[in-house]
Each structure stands twice: as structure tokens, then as C-alpha cells.
Amino acid sequence: MPADALLALEPRKTPVQARSAVTVQSISEATIQVLLSQGAERLTTTRVAERAGVSVGTLYQYYPNKRSLLFAVLENHLNKVAARVEAVCESARHKPLAGMIQEMAEAFVDAKMERADISVALYRISTGLGGPLLVKQVGQRLRRAVEAMLGTATDAKSPPDKFAVEIMLSAMGGAMRSLLEAGSNPSPATVRKAREQLVLLCQSYMAAATAKRV
Amino acid sequence: MPADALLALEPRKTPVQARSAVTVQSISEATIQVLLSQGAERLTTTRVAERAGVSVGTLYQYYPNKRSLLFAVLENHLNKVAARVEAVCESARHKPLAGMIQEMAEAFVDAKMERADISVALYRISTGLGGPLLVKQVGQRLRRAVEAMLGTATDAKSPPDKFAVEIMLSAMGGAMRSLLEAGSNPSPATVRKAREQLVLLCQSYMAAATAKRV
DNA sequence: TCCTTTGATGAAGGATTCTTCAGGTTTGGT
DNA sequence: ACCAAACCTGAAGAATCCTTCATCAAAGGA
Secondary structure (H helix, E strand, O other): OOOHHHHOOOOOOOOOOHHHHHHHHHHHHHHHHHHHHHOOOOOOHHHHHHHHOOOHHHHHHHOOOHHHHHHHHHHHHHHHHHHHHHHHHHHOOOOOHHHHHHHHHHHHHHHHHHOHHHHHHHHOOOOOOOHHHHHHHHHHHHHHHHHHHHOOOOOOOOOOOHHHHHHHHHHHHHHHHHHHHOOOOOOHHHHHHHHHHHHHHHHHHHHHHHHHOO | OOOHHHHOOOOOOOOOOHHHHHHHHHHHHHHHHHHHHHOOOOOOHHHHHHHHOOOHHHHHHHOOOHHHHHHHHHHHHHHHHHHHHHHHHHHOOOOOHHHHHHHHHHHHHHHHHHOHHHHHHHHOOOOOOOHHHHHHHHHHHHHHHHHHHHOOOOOOOOOOOHHHHHHHHHHHHHHHHHHHHOOOOOOHHHHHHHHHHHHHHHHHHHHHHHHHOO
């Protein structure tokens, strides 16, 4: 893979004045909106600019190409979710295992649900080039945070299995995705139930996985 | 949504001679190949035809448009996987719960792994219009099969929760996806470990979910 | 106030892509 | 051998799309 494939994704110019900061923000928002209303196939730089209320030229002043725009939006969202889960993982140390997992899983569900529209929109581009890579990176980052937390469990079982943690996280992510993509924004009751069930899923699996260690 | 959006996805003509059957098959295969080597973005009807060794016109004799081609390939794969899991669900009735789950989960992993290339390729288009719908339908179909199986468990707990089964299936699917998209085709050792862990995940969750019922 | 930087505009070039159709080739029955 | 049906071809029309650049407007320090 060519080295400039990554460089071409970096933003082109950073806003220095206030109005341009607004512009960049509205371009980001417009990307989500177009993604939701038209789909990834019909997402066009022109359409995004139109929806943002600026001209195409303006868009290209901050993003060198279409892909870099999508990449930036995706990266931004993933980082926010990861940061929130990491924070919870740090503050939940030195507790019993079940409680730690519960806090972590709930934080994950909440972070995704809070702006369900963004999540749904981004699923539609998470498959493009660079997407799986980002997801993988963030996944690793999350895994490390969870592992560090689990290491401090008061009811210390054997240390958690690296592979098992990965499985747990991707399973949780998959279930959330399926739920969000299922259609109309889920009712509060559904969200409650999902939280509860995902907590149960993670708890029971982690308990089984750490116990099984010989 | 317009009604003809679905009709436009139906195949245009069904092969009657032997050579045309070969042609459509090679078009299907070529679609996978192009998807893997070029990505969804660069998948072109012309490129698919080229790779299949036929001309574009031929392709359009069997598929009314590009989307119908992708839809057909995706549908075919999902149906195969679903059929296999359903078959196992039927033959695994009247056993203890843990054993049933194990057979089901292993069948799922095997079905996905057997042609990992197809799975990976199709993830790249499963997000297009009609994709989530198909996935949802197949998910429901699978859920019913699993529920029917669980109802016959010899160590009968309370009947399984509908929502919980959905969670389990989507979690399993998500974990598999993450694994497959992680990159280079996983080693046999990784596959073994994945099978084992996914079985554990499903077993422990189902046990916890049925036990929790009041 | 004046001038340099920063920000915004949008028409147009260049490149792809989807899809059709008029005309040729192959197959299989009679 | 003959013919109708099935099948294949691929150049070309019509529609988008990405990206650039010459030009204009706003901002803010000197």
C-alpha cells in the first residue's frame, strides 16, 4: 500500500478564524445528514456542501478529497466513544468484576445511543478503505483499557484472556449495530432492555472465560 | 419508499441453456473477486464483466441493474448460511441446552469460515440499500429456528426470551465480522479458538438469560 | 484607514459510470 | 440442413461526480 494513501487523508487546513470553525462544523454535520437521508452511494461533495450552506470550493479548502472528509467524521465519532469508555474503565477500578463490566457496558451503550443518528450514518461508510483499520485500532485501544481495569478486580480471578476481551467487545459492538440498524430509533424501553441484556452478556461471558482458565 | 424499488432487484432472465448457466455463475464469482480486490467503491459492472470474461451487455441480460447484481449475490450467501444453521438446529433437538448451543454456534462459525472470502467481500456491500433489510429478515429466520430448538431442551428451563436470542445471534455475528475483517485469513489455530470462545459466549449468556427469568 | 491573510464562491474540465441497443453467433429441435 | 430462440458483443449516449482555480469578500492588526 502506498505511503501517500494515509497522507491524503489528513485535513488540508486548520480553521483559525471563528467563522471558518463554524463552517467546518457545519460540513461535518451536513455529512451525517446527507449520509442518513441519501445513503453512502449518493453522498456527494457537492451535496454535502449544499446542505452545509457553503460552496464546494470551501469544502475542499479543509479536506483534500472526499475520502478524507468521511474519514475525519468517522474518526471523530470513534474517538469520542472510545474516550468515554476509557474514562469509565479508569474510574471503575478496584471493584468486583461484575460491577466493572456493568459500568463499562452501560457506558458503551449510552455513548452509542446518545447520538444514534451518527452511529447509524457512520455504519454506512465504516466499510470503506481505512474504515476497518480505524475500527481495529480503536478496538485495540478499548481492549487495553478494559484489560487494565479487569486486572484490578477485587474478587481477583486469573487475569483476563486477551482474545476473550476482544470477543466480548466485538460481540457487544455487533449487537449494538444490529439494534441500531434494525430501523426506527429504538424506544426508551428497548434501550433499557438492551442495556440490561448486554450487561448480562458481558458479565456471564467474562465470568465463564476467567473461570475456565486452568 | 416506492414499490418498484423491490421489483427492480429481481433478476431479469433465467438461464435455460447450459452455457448461460455457466455465465451467470462466473458473473457471481467475478463480483466477489472484484469486491475483494478493488473494494465496493471501485466495483463496476464493466469491471465485473471483464473479470468474468463476458461483455457488459451479457451482465445486463440477467440483472436489470448493478444493485440487483449485488443484492442477488448477498442474498445467495445469506441463504446458504441460514440454511445450514437451520439444519443443525433441527437435528440438535431434544438434547441438553449446552450441547444444542454448541452445535449451533459451531455451525455458524464453520459456515462463515468455509468461504471467508465471500463473507469479507459481502460485508462491503451489506450496508447498501436493501442490505440491512435482508440481514434483518435472515436474522428473524434464524431466531425462529433457534427458539424452536431451545424449546425442546431436555434440561428444560423456562422458554427462551425472544429478545435474548436476538442479542445472542447478533453478538455472534458481530464477533465473527470483526474477526474476518481484522485482515489476513485467520490461521486454523485462531479459528479453533474462535469457535471455542463463541460457544462459551453463547452458552454462558443463554444459561444466564434463561435462569434470570422470574 | 490600509493591507495582508484568511475564507468563500461556483463554473468548468476531465474522468467515470450505468445502461441500452442494433447486430452478430451459437444451440437445439425438426 | 434449416430456423427460431437463446445468447453474446461492445461502442456510445446520457448522467454524474470529483476537483481545481481565478476571483471576490471579510477580518484584523499596524
